[in-house]
Amino acid sequence: MSEDTAELEARLEEQDEFEPPAEFVSQANVSDDSIYDEFEEDWPECWERAAELLDWDESYDEVLDASNPPFYEWFTGGKLNASANCLDRHLDERGDEAAIEWVGEPTDEENRTYTYEELHREVNEFAAALKELGVGEDDVVTMYMPMIPELPIAMLACARIGAPHSVVFAGFSAEALATRMESADSEYLVTANGYYRRGDPLDHYEKTREGLGDVGHDVSDVVVVDRLGEHGHGHDLESNERYYRDLVDEQSGAEVEPVSRDAEDMLFLMYTSGTTGQPKGVKHTTGGYLAWTAWTSQAVLDVKPEDTYFCSADIGWITGHSYIVYGPLALGTTTMMYEGTPDHPERDRLWEIIEEYETTQLYTAPTAIRAFMKWGSQYPEQHDLSSLRLLGTVGEPINPKAWKWYYKHVGDESCPIVDTWWQTETGGMMVTTLPGVKTMKPGSAGPPLPGVDAQVVDPNGDEVAPGEAGYLTVQKPWPGMLRTLYQNDERYIEEYWAEYSDTQSDDMDDWVYFPEDGAKIDDDGYITVLGRVDDVLNVSGHRLGTMEIESAIVGVEGVAEAAVVGGKHDVKGEAVYAYVITEDGYDEDDEMRSRIEEGVEDAIGPIARPEQVVFTPELPKTRSGKIMRRLLEDIANGEELGNTSTLRNPDVVEDIQRKVGGD
Numbered sequence: 023m024s025e026d027t028a029e030l031e032a033r034l035e036e037q038d039e040f041e042p043p044a045e046f047v048s049q050a051n052v053s054d055d056s057i058y059d060e061f062e063e064d065w066p067e068c069w070e071r072a073a074e075l076l077d078w079d080e081s082y083d084e085v086l087d088a089s090n091p092p093f094y095e096w097f098t099g100g101k102l103n104a105s106a107n108c109l110d111r112h113l114d115e116r117g118d119e120a121a122i123e124w125v126g127e128p129t130d131e132e133n134r135t136y137t138y139e140e141l142h143r144e145v146n147e148f149a150a151a152l153k154e155l156g157v158g159e160d161d162v163v164t165m166y167m168p169m170i171p172e173l174p175i176a177m178l179a180c181a182r183i184g185a186p187h188s189v190v191f192a193g194f195s196a197e198a199l200a201t202r203m204e205s206a207d208s209e210y211l212v213t214a215n216g217y218y219r220r221g222d223p224l225d226h227y228e229k230t231r232e233g234l235g236d237v238g239h240d241v242s243d244v245v246v247v248d249r250l251g252e253h254g255h256g257h258d259l260e261s262n263e264r265y266y267r268d269l270v271d272e273q274s275g276a277e278v279e280p281v282s283r284d285a286e287d288m289l290f291l292m293y294t295s296g297t298t299g300q301p302k303g304v305k306h307t308t309g310g311y312l313a314w315t316a317w318t319s320q321a322v323l324d325v326k327p328e329d330t331y332f333c334s335a336d337i338g339w340i341t342g343h344s345y346i347v348y349g350p351l352a353l354g355t356t357t358m359m360y361e362g363t364p365d366h367p368e369r370d371r372l373w374e375i376i377e378e379y380e381t382t383q384l385y386t387a388p389t390a391i392r393a394f395m396k397w398g399s400q401y402p403e404q405h406d407l408s409s410l411r412l413l414g415t416v417g418e419p420i421n422p423k424a425w426k427w428y429y430k431h432v433g434d435e436s437c438p439i440v441d442t443w444w445q446t447e448t449g450g451m452m453v454t455t456l457p458g459v460k461t462m463k464p465g466s467a468g469p470p471l472p473g474v475d476a477q478v479v480d481p482n483g484d485e486v487a488p489g490e491a492g493y494l495t496v497q498k499p500w501p502g503m504l505r506t507l508y509q510n511d512e513r514y515i516e517e518y519w520a521e522y523s524d525t526q527s528d529d530m531d532d533w534v535y536f537p538e539d540g541a542k543i544d545d546d547g548y549i550t551v552l553g554r555v556d557d558v559l560n561v562s563g564h565r566l567g568t569m570e571i572e573s574a575i576v577g578v579e580g581v582a583e584a585a586v587v588g589g590k591h592d593v594k595g596e597a598v599y600a601y602v603i604t605e606d607g608y609d610e611d612d613e614m615r616s617r618i619e620e621g622v623e624d625a626i627g628p629i630a631r632p633e634q635v636v637f638t639p640e641l642p643k644t645r646s647g648k649i650m651r652r653l654l655e656d657i658a659n660g661e662e663l664g665n666t667s668t669l670r671n672p673d674v675v676e677d678i679q680r681k682v683g684g685d
């Protein structure tokens with residue numbers, strides 16, 4: 023390291039506040055601080071500003087209908103179509119511009135560009151194909167697809183005909199696919215025969231078939247994208263299965279009139295993990311969600327039509343839905359998609375892509391930044407990243423060190439960073455700095471967005487003093503919010519509202535949304551999110567339920583009981599630690615360990631694979647029989663243990679500690 027660099031590092035290390043770069047501010051979509059007051063004074067009408075970013079077939083009567091909290095309705099009476107907003111309305115001015123720039127993982131293959139014209143054409147053709155298969159308005163279509171352009175095409179085709187989509191992350195297991203299809207009563211599936219991972223063509227068809235075998239109802243049609251071509255695994259399709267390309271070719275030139283959807287009609291379902299073993303079907307609707315993703319893309323990601331914007335998330339998660347597909351396309355920009363991993367063929371793949379496409383914004387996860395940091399700054403340094411104007415992170419807390427590395431080695435100290443806190447349920451960003459307005463404080467996401475009323479409270483719901491840890495809550499509804507959990511209004515109230523609301527009241531002011539995150543707030547109103555306070559883990563920015571993992575482990579032959587907690591991990595943020603009690607007659611050996619790991623992969627997917635499986639004769643339990651998870655977490659983190667006197671069986675702790683320590 024040269025002396026200059028060392029000085030620079032030292033300076034950055036000391037600095038805990040960063041002003042938005044002047045050059046950025048001068049061109050920012052939002053650069054006036056007065057927006058915070060304006061939105062507060064004009065709430066909820068301020069959200070018309072978001073609705074105005076969309077084209078409405080019929081304008082709405084009311085911005086917010088809060089007559090039946092927490093079942094809020096936004097832009098009631100309004101009608102619109104999401105696919106028309108993401109495609110048709112851009113054709114005149116941007117028809118020849120790129121809508122999607124897709125980069126496949128293999129480097130010897132051609133990348134694909136879809137102009138708005140081309141994307142519009144293929145979405146129409148596939149919408150026609152879906153209709154011909156019998157998909158009607160409000161039928162849920164499941165997608166189990168990797169990062170290929172056919173995924174957003176299928177989503178937009180569904181949106182066009184008013185069929186909600188339910189995208190299941192391709193890395194999830196066959197079993198996870200089956201439970202989600204069943205829960206959503208979904209009779210249609212769009213999938214792919216495979217995709218590339220670190221150079222290998224993965225067989226996704228086999229897994230799909232396995233999942234379909236477990237669905238309790240009839241699945242009428244399956245559409246398969248032939249992603250692998252000659253590298254496919256030689257499967258023949260079943261009688262209810264068709265190749266995507268054949269269907270689209272049959273509909274060549276077809277046009278499908280976009281269905282005018284009610285603002286409150288469901289746009290999609292997205293399953294996510296919660297406290298219980300059953301994934302929750304989060305329901306998002308058309309008007310509020312689209313307005314929210316468009317507005318936040320514009321205000322926070324500073325998206326402009328002429329940008330080449332890159333979010334490296336997977337569309338199988340909410341970040342990809344909101345900030346690869348709907349937000350950017352609603353604004354008519356160019357959105358990028360990358361199929362593979364950032365270290366294939368080399369650890370500079372992302373930087374190579376950014377240089378080649380002259381990417382203007384990069385939105386990624388702290389776990390990726392920590393991996394880049396570990397690999398070293400020589401990789402971004404090999405490339406010209408000067409096209410970048412803004413950087414963003416999402417999904418988990420970012421530590422100041424990783425933030426500063428990102429700021430310096432990727433952004434060259436000239437790009438603001440937005441650390442955006444939000445959730446599957448919130449539809450889009452909630453807490454973050456506006457990049458053209460606010461000072462950045464590494465490690466803290468920032469103040470709530472204008473018009474968002476978030477607070478940090480104690481267990482009684484009273485605001486905590488600055489610097490004290492408490493619970494993050496949202497005091498007012500917002501357009502992008504989930505509307506309910508699919509066919510389970512009761513659980514919706516139970517999971518998100520019961521904690522801090524007067525659930526008997528029909529006054530909006532008595533209802534408070536609880537995202538189940540811990541947080542603290544500083545004197546300037548900046549919120550630092552500390553992580554989940556429920557039994558949800560955040561592994562590499564992926565949300566996983568401990569109960570789901572535990573039930574997968576208990577399903578393995580020879581396992582009597584299991585407890586899963588998160589342990590700190592340098593790159594992944596959190597890693598899965600599994601404490602397992604075996605049944606009599608089963609050996610606590612490597613064979614058992616691999617069967618447990620496989621059991622978790624089969625039930626959920628490789629992302630949930632335990633980092634460590636610790637066999638123990640007993641679990642630390644309170645006298646009332648509750649597993650002491652905190653204690654297990656402390657053990658996983660190698661931390662000093664607090665008071666164990668409430669334990670029924672204090673001896674067990676030492677035993678487990680020894681095993682985790684590896685002796």
Ligand code: WTA
Binds near residue numbers: 552
């Ligand atoms: C966590 C992802 C700290 C949080 C969009 C939340 C964050 C969960 C941040 C939602 C952030 C997300 N700082 N923590 N900037 N962003 N989280 O539903 O615990 O997959 O509740 O949505 O991720 O995860 P989900």
